[in-house]
Amino acid sequence: MKSRRRWRWRWEHRGFALGLALYTLLLLLLVSYMLDYGARRGRALGDWAWEGQPPPAPPPGEAAAPPAPRHEAKRNESEDSDEAGPGSRAGGKRHIYLHATWRTGSSFLGELFNQHPDVFYLYEPMWHMWQALYPGDALSLQGALRDMVRSLFRCDFSVLRLYAAPPGPRDPLAPFLPGGGGGGGVNLSTASIFGWRTNKVICSAPLCPAAPRARSDVGLVDGAACERSCPPRALRDLEAECRKYPVMVIKDVRLLELGALLPLLRDPELDLRVVQLFRDPRAVHNSRLKAKQALLRESIQVLRSRHRAAEPRGLPRRHPLLPPGAAAALAGVHPRQQHRAEFFLGGALEVICQAWLRDLLFSRRAPAWLRARYTQLRYEDLVLEPRAQLRRLLRFADLPSPPALEDFVLNMTRGAAYSSERPFLISARDAREAIHAWRERLSREQVREVEAACWEPMRLLAYPLSGQEDGDRQEGGTVPLQMFV
Known part of the structure; x- marks a missing residue:
């Protein structure tokens, strides 16, 4: 009888210890999760305090090269x-x-x-x-x-697909433009971008070879002329220009x-x-x-x-x-x-x-x-x-x-x-x-x-x-x- 009681007591003690260990582990996991969630939530909503280190500088070997001349950088590359x-x-x-x-x-x-x-x-x-x-x-x-x-x-303009579905949203600028309309929908194009009719990149070459004015010409874009001369292009073409x-x-x-x-x-x-x-x-x-x-x-x-x-x-x-x-x-x-x-x-x-x-x-x-x-x-x-x-x-x-x-x-x-x-x-x-x-x-x-x-x-x-x-x-x-x- 004594051995049985001792055996039962040991198992009950071990079960209690095991339960306590599992409970402690659960608490640790919960605290870790909450801390991580708080950090992620802070990153998601913005840590609205200026305290913090500045962005890390690039390695010494990468920082040596000066930037390309501004007039020729990237835009004129192949x-x-x-x-x-x-x-x-x-x-x-x-x-x-x-x-x-x-x-x-x-x-x-x-x-x-x-x-x-x-x-x-x-x-x-x-x-x-x-x-x-x-x-x-x-x-x-x-x-x-x-x-x-x-x-x-x-x-990366694919993010616009999350917010554009048929029927596409009307461009509120359209009523003020001759022939104005609005495009959108699943097959997104340059004509899906808000305010595209006055965008100098969309309304000039190379995206619009027939554009009446060059990209370098300073002056307001004629929205109606852009709509007539510049057919919609795929967003990937606009990304390439970007x-x-x-x-x-x-x-x-x-x-x-x-x-x-x-x-x-x-x-x-x-x-x-x-x-x-x-x-x-x-x-x-x-x-x-x-x-x-x-x-x-x-x-x-x-x-x-x-x-x-x-x-x-x-x-x-x-x-x-x-x-x-x-x-x-x-x-x-x-x-x-x-x-x-x-x-x-x-x-x-x-x-x-x-x-x-x-x-x-x-x-x-x-x-x-x-x-x-x-x-x-x-x-x-x-x-x-x-x-x-x-x-x-x-x-x-x-x-x-x-x-x-x-x-x-x-x-x-x-x-x-x-x-x-x-x-x-x-x-x-x-x-x-x-x-x-x-x-x-x-x-x-x-x-x-x-x-x-x-x-x-x-x-x-x-x-x-x-x-x-x-x-x-x-x-x-x-x-x-x-x-x-």
Whole structure:
């Protein structure tokens, strides 16, 4: 009996020990999984803190060769360069992301790069994603947007297939173009790219041998002529052209906050540089109201992020207290009956201004190696000092400044009027009227509402409030902004 009891006790003890060991192992595996998941989630959503090491430098033997001359790099090489593949480093290729929001003048800024003969330019490719995933809110789409940017910067356009299905999305630029239409669907082509009718690469040789103008000619593309002369080409042909250019530029307005790009800024293969464009929020609101129906869906997507916006680590959401004197100036703001579209646009602008504030504070904490990859630009400075700002931007992108392009930017800011009835088309504008137009078109109540929502980023960007302008105003209604670069 004693031996049986001893035997049973030993087995029970061993079973308990085995169970304890298995439980401990399970806990260890669970902790390891959670840590790994947290790391992967941080990489997926962006580790929104500047702390971290700069991208690793290449081995000493690989860093010795200087880059090829900019005028001759890659673009003039033979088709052998196509063998490099979408993920290759392409021998010092630079990538520029133009970070902006709707109605800030970003199309004009992007067009300056579209005109440059050494640049491969894409106009708002993330439009496809937002249309396909509507009504997803802006914040939830940031990770997918960043991954799409990474693929496009590697000249891999197959990512567009994820967001294009029959019937293809209509190009909203099409109604403003004679014979405009919209293509898309499973068999993607150059005619599936958003804004393709004004793309200098798609609308010139070699992709379009019958194009009326050469790629090197500076001047706006006639969209109707491009549609007539340039039949659709396979995306692989466009990818091959993309790999030939020393600089690739993407302009988009759907990135909610700068921190989402941090994993790409740390990627040594991309050599990513970011230009962030700002504009007086009152002028932005005035311009958005002119195109309120066209911007309604995307304003709703932005507005849906208001109550669930993730905060960058170490940067809590600011609940602004009005500065001295501003409370009295804004005391006349009262709720009023608004048009439905105006209500959504106003709410979206408030979300955008808070995102601007976080970007501005976020960028001020940047270490030196990241400050060199990021610069800010105000629309007002660009149109009032077009040649000087163009040269600064091209130096930032390590590009030459052709005289024809300097003449182009000057002429585009010396037009006869503020705008036409086609707000999504690029045309020559009267820069000074474009800056001051909001004063005549917005009511005093509308101005106060915008200032109440956006006064903090306005202060950091040196846009004076209405009651302060008499003492602070310079030409264009702004005061100088201290640039990073």
